[in-house]
Amino acid sequence: MKTTFAGAATIGTFFLSTLTAAQSKGFNYGSTDGVGACRDEAAFEGLFNSAKTLCGTQNTPISAIQAAIDTDTQLLLGLWASAGDAVFNDEITALRNAINQYGAAFTDRVVGISVGSEDLYRSSPAGVANEAGVGVSADVVIRYIQQVRDTIAGTSLAGAPVGHVDTWTAWVLGENAGVIGAVDWLGHNSFPYFESTLANPIDQAEGVFYNALGATEGVSQGKPVWVTETGWPVSGPTSNLAVASVENAQSYWKQVGCDLFGSRNVWWYTLQDSNANQQEISFGIVGDGVPASNVPLFDVTC
Incomplete structure (x- = not known):
């Protein structure tokens, strides 16, 4: 299972962005570039514009919000x-602070809020065995979900659907059913490439x-x-x-992508690499240049 990327999900330093209307279609973006340097507003603007034309402190809103x-x-x-x-x-x-600073210009663009990412997987027996990093239990995620709901109540972000992102192997565990009951939507992270216990060549x-x-x-x-x-x-x-x-x-x-796009919300991993700790493998469909190129490494038409 993939264990590195999800460890960066925070409004202070990370978020996902989307590009369309009826069903959301977009890319994952990290707050740092491939060598670990923080991306500023101009860098995020370059990434967003690249995606649209494709042929920092912990309690301060990330600069990507203004870029968005x-x-x-x-x-x-x-x-x-x-x-x-x-x-x-x-x-x-x-x-x-983001709600207060940017108001509706920010909140009108929010399609959802994820409380955590792969926390349940990392705390599961499989995650522990794979040394996936620190996770938390379902009870903690549920408590944090309620904290988010309390925070946005009565604000212009009150209507945003709240969810949690995790792997299918975590979602199917009975002890996590309470998280499913607490969310408005389930985020599904899935990489056949990492399903190394299965027959996983590209044709399957x-x-x-x-x-x-x-x-x-099945458990949603x-x-x-x-x-x-x-x-x-x-590469990798x-x-x-x-x-x-x-x-x-x-x-x-x-x-997979062309079948999903337009039929459900989907965010592709990834427009440009952002994990300095994952240098041996690249998912980026554009190179590491600044500003980001709008010329993908492969044909992205459907």
Whole structure:
């Protein structure tokens, strides 16, 4: 399972952005670039404009918000939930400050709020075995969800749907059913490339993805499931039968992405690499230049 990217979800330092109307379609963006340097407003504007034309402190709102306003980009916000109450309180302060600072220019662009990302997976037996990092229990996520609901109540963000992002292997665990009951939507992170215990070559990736999505939908209590991360690496090591290459990344886009786009909310991983700790593998569909290129490494038409 993928274990690194989700550890950065915070309104202070990370968020996801979307590009369309009826169903959201967009990319994942990190607050840092490939070498770990913080992205400023101009860098985010470049990324957002690249996506649209494609052929920092913990309690301060991330500079990407102004960039989103300037480029008319919608936002799926993420709050980091695995670093303890003090850090989460900083997240809440950042959210409150963003509402007060930007008002409707910000809140009208928010399509949803994710309280955490893969926290349940990291705290699960599989996550612990894979040394995935620090996670939290369902009880903590539920408490944080209520804290977010209390924070946005009576504000211009009150109507934003609140969810949680995790892996299908975490969603299907019975001890996490309370989180499903507490959210408005379930975020599904799924990477056939990382399903190394399964037959996962590119020609079987579509089936692996939809089996995982079906598992999440099977426990969703009828609530919508948003695909919050999926993609295929353009370079990196072989993962069981999965080969990282530009050709296979394009094949996965055509098989899975083009089927998803327009039918459900989906955010692709990723427009441009942002994880300095993941240098051996690249999911970016544009290179590391600043400003970001709008010329993808492969054909993204559907």
